[in-house]
Amino acid sequence: MAAYDYEDGPSGYDESSGSHRNSSAASAPQSAAGQDLGYNPNFVPDSVKSFVVHLYRHIREKNVYEIHQTYETTFQTLSERLFKDTPWPSVDAVASYVDNDHVFCLLYREMWFRHLYARLTPTLKQRIDSWDNYISLFQVVLHGVVNMQLPNQWLWDMVDEFVYQFQSFCQYRAKMKNKTEQEIALLRQFDQAWNVYGVLNFLQALVEKSMIIQILEREKEGLEQFTSTDGYDYNGGSNVLKVLGYFSMVGLLRVHCLLGDYHTGLKRLLPIDISQQGVYTIVIGSHITAIYHYGFANLMLRRYTDAIREFNKILLYIYKYKQLFQKSPQYEQILKKNEQMYALLAICLSLCPQVKLVEETVNSQLREKYGEKMIRMQRYDDEAFAIYDELFSYACPKFITPSAPSFEEPLVNYNQDAYRLQLKLFLYEVKQQQLLSGVRTFLKVYSTISLGKLASYMEVDEPTLRTILMTYKHKTHAVDSDGKITSNADVDFYIDDDMIYVVESKPAKKYGDYFLRQIVKLEGVINDMDRVKLE
């Protein structure tokens, strides 16, 4: 039913890939040579030969463990040693060592481009070629002819990189001012490359073709296994389409956030139950990407407590386990997202001071990083707004403008437009809430107070106070699409005629959960003791 979805995007593909094939031997080396004169794309060092031969063999033997080792460790080591500032050897140079295997060559090129993006600056031609490569790769996967078993880490990296390169392309294209005539001609000619419809439709097609939503549904009823096998297929099948489909839901969340479409983004993530562990938590990159965007979208939707809860959980997780990832190529990225999420948490807690939702460790980290700023953010003066601005700008996604540029003179840069709009609307929201922290302070110290008295304390007239109190209620009570009201209020109140009655929300102690955990713990201790007796 969805065949149209992904065939629509790459309609210009045949033409572009054809021209690419003919020229890849000649032009790819040329553009790469421009980056480093010592680079010979056709020279394959022995270690690279051995790398591709082994990787190819492990893939054929479906040895996921070895694939993972070769993919994660060997590739990194070789990149570090031999290709610090040059690309890897061209795919044509290594193809003969892997039986010219079509799919392997697509995978190799995917890594080739990923390495190039990470270490060097891709040319426009290379960006377009990388797009072509993704199309070929995804089409092979979507047509179900892949029978491999690939590590989750690798499959996540593909989705992640695909979205990253899309974002990078949009940023690049939006800087029109310094484009050469040749670049503009290429942009016009290959207007399907990284086209937003194509990107969304590929991700959507992976979700649909993989039937992942149905699989997760069936799993809930015990009819299917996915999470319990970490997404792998132990019955001789392939995990590639299924897991790519799964990660594509996280990819779609991210793309929608980049576009400012938070509602739809969260909707795409919905099939994954983020209150529980899942395949998305196995790969740290996907875990962080999912929660970072989930939290950000909820922040923009004013559902602060949802954002705070999930930020708290993942920040605690990173705090506990980050040394495990020290050697991972994503380590720096993990640290950066960690810092950004602390900044977002600081924003959430400034707008909605539900500190009790935050674990002590996370809270003390937060105070250390942003304690002083958070105090100033409560003041709601110009300086406070400047801090909101600063934290938002530092921590927000790299928003994109998805439409093609106008090629009319004069050429203008529009790469900041999307970011500026989101920032402006966010600060607008902050301004609407600027009087609430004042009200909060008073409500905290009274159990009852008359409107007249509070108005005089706040130096406003009574009608204005009524509007402030209604704003407080409105802003602290989120309404979802089915009309359900969720309170985010830390201090609540009601008005009877002209008296305000304050209600402090008491921390809900979860005795049930506590007992459950203790029962499990006790059982563990008893088991341990039984074992001791036997020895």
Added chain:
Amino acid sequence: MGRDRDVAPVPQQQVAQMVEQLLAVNPYNPEILSELENYVNEQVSSQTYSLDANLCLLRLYQFEPERMSTQIVARILVKALMAMPAPDFSLCLFLIPERVQMEEQFKTLIVLSHYLETGRFRQFWDEAAKSRHIVEVVPGFEQAIQACAIHVLSLTYQKIPRSVLAEAINIEGLTLDKFLEQHVANSGWILEKGQGRGQLIVLPRNEFNHPELKKNSADAIPLEHVTRIFPILG
């Protein structure tokens, strides 16, 4: 407008169904733009609403700005305003380029939303009265905003002075009497005599204006959590 084909009018429910189906099959299809535009008009005339369809349309406009119809965008925004207290209006603004938001009619709508977001109903109604040409195109506008005001009032007040209510919903005098009568009959409102200063209206109880009604969710344990100890209990 928007109806360029000469087809027999499709019953409203069918239009809705058809569009929802198109969205389900492929939410990223540029070909459904005109159907979505028609659907916006349909929502206006039939007093229905679909946020998902409207966001999808705004997304298509975002991808291909040259196809954007500001008239349709304005209607979407009025509809989103009517969906208050839900955050739909902001959700739409996030997708509309800043230069479009600079247009006079959108500036007005943004001001209107600002008044609603900050509980300033008096100013809202004054401003709305000045901009009838924008908001009156959409039937049910007044009632929707009144419902929104009543929602916020019910979160805030147990008992509300008549004058405060009157200002928030922009109804006075005999019309207000009738309005109150209806709500006493249908929505459980109660009229009380205030302490010498006119009428008080007792709004229906909910967990937000009567916090003692809040269910203590902490006592409930979801079954999935209990299942963790099944092996031990067994």
